[in-house]
Amino acid sequence: MDFIAEALPPMLWAAGNTVWISAVGIALGLVLGVPIAVGCEARRAWALTYVSFFRGVPLLIQLMLAYYALPFLGIDLPAWFAATATLGLCCAAYMAEIIRGGFALVQKGGLEAARLLGLTPRQILLRIRLPIALQAMRPAVINEAILIVKASSLISVVGILELTRSAQAIASSTFEPLPAYALCGAIYLAMNLLLMMFARGRPA
Amino acid sequence: MIQALNDSLIAAAQGLPMTLALWLGGVAIGIVAGFLIGAVRFFAPLALTWPLAALVEAVRGTPFLVQCFLLYFGGPFIGIDLSPVVAGLVALSAYGAAYFSEVFRAGFMAVPKGQLEAARMLGLSRPQTVLRIMLPVMALAVLPSLVNLAVILIKETAVLSIITVPELTFRVQGVGSATFAFAETTLVLALVYWALTEATSWAARGLERRIERRMAA
Amino acid sequence: MNPVLQVRALERRVGDVEILRRISLDVMPGEAIGVIGPSGSGKSSLLRCIAGLDPISGGDVLVEGRTAKPGDGAIGMVFQQFNLWPHLTARDNVALALKVVRGMPAKDADAKAEAALTKVGLGALGARKPAALSGGQQQRVAIARTLAMEPRVLLFDEPTAALDPELTTEVLDVIRTLAASGVTMLVVSHEMGFVASLSTRVVFLDHGVVVQAAPPGEVFGGGGEPRVKTFLKTYLERVAWTKDA
Structure with a gap:
């Protein structure tokens, strides 16, 4: 009990960082995911390579690339920025696949009807395809959000203070890694259960 | 720079066998354990299976890195004192088992009810129905998901470097620490993993196509 | 001659809903019984209860005097969705x-x-x-x-309902050949012409009750039961509309 009283406040504070880093990552992923999904559908090489790279390379290595290789190229970004951006770029590759799956569910007839009514391709994308696809994608997007919250723990490796990093710090300062990591896991679990409830709570 | 790349490649070649062994071991144990968990959760009454369900959700709801830390650093406090390699294999297997179990459970649920009713009408016993109808039908349905998960597990092996398992990432990072050529070593790592996941995905697609062809013959 | 299949006061309830209400039916060897009726009338339920796939709330199903169990070989069933492995x-x-x-x-x-x-x-x-x-x-x-x-009795549960129209004939022909060779069968189908030409008797089911059970000539000939006539009229308007009708 003493341990929880001592460790919980700093961990919850750090969990706040996890939440906003994940939120930015997911938002970035959703926004970037749309053009990438469109690019993939058109079989554009850049889009296919993007998805293949960010899905094929472990996120840990991607983070290390942003942390080590960018400065090497003369691009010096704050660590938290590089890490959050990497999370978002990686998320975008997965979101693109989800959006593509959502697009596939939109029936061709509806699009042809829109075209015959004179909607421009842009209007068709924004007013017909995306809304229908988003509706169908919601469970997959929530699922991806949960994966991103979990994946954000890897950001601890490049020294950013989020939930996992705070658990590490507490584990080494108190010499009680077992309760520290158990508590840390419980907080992640609670966050993800909340996300899942959000997925189920609202009717589609 | 050439030197650093060269050293990284050598370290990668040295670390690759460990990565592949952990991956194959984790996938094999994960599939067997996941199948058992999925089968118990499907066939046993809910009252008996909820602890198993809670365990699966706990593993699926927490980061793999935290699980590794819990097992490797927390384990010794409750008498589970594992070497990095063993801890890594256990963690990877458990993580895989939780996800595989969900795939198998979904597979069992997806076997069309009518196909089981047909078996019942023809007089097949329950064990015969499970063995000769449910399992093969389920196996075909879940195969793509199993392969997909296996590819995801390759990437998770990189996380094991953080608990000092001497696999691909750990070895190549070692070169980085010794030479400070972090950019080159990380680039080599990225390319090696990329090649690895692309190769397995490619092999998986080939396998899927072959099975589809056989099913449509 | 003894009936090969005896359905006696068969009842099926799910919650408060009575799906089948005391249905009785004797089927003689070699008979082909066509079961027709509106959607939700209980046709498929009747077959599934006879097969033993759905639990019955009352009555019994006897094949050659014995209570039939699924899988004992007495009853065979062909499903709408084929259900091949x-x-x-x-x-x-x-x-x-x-x-x-x-x-x-x-x-x-x-x-x-x-x-x-x-x-x-x-x-x-x-x-x-x-x-x-x-x-x-x-x-x-x-x-x-x-x-x-x-099996002693073959049940067909809408065997062509999942098929494209041009593929139904080959299946109906097979069933017809079996009936002609003396296989005892119950056929639930919406193909009225097929039912009329195949059946030795037609059972019209509505709301879980047998409204009429008679040779096809009587059922399709327009005699008797108004509910049957309404059903057939609606059906004919759908499949065989002519300007004069």
């Missing part, structure tokens, strides 16, 4: 139960399966998996699979 070839679909239920040696079972497939006109396609067969062919394999077990 996708991992087995057509021949293995037919032979599996012969081997593992009847304990037949593999060679004999395969030969018998081959014969059953030939009977439904698919002797050449035994090595194909279901996915490589058309819907009509799949349903014929399903019929062969049931036939090979030599």
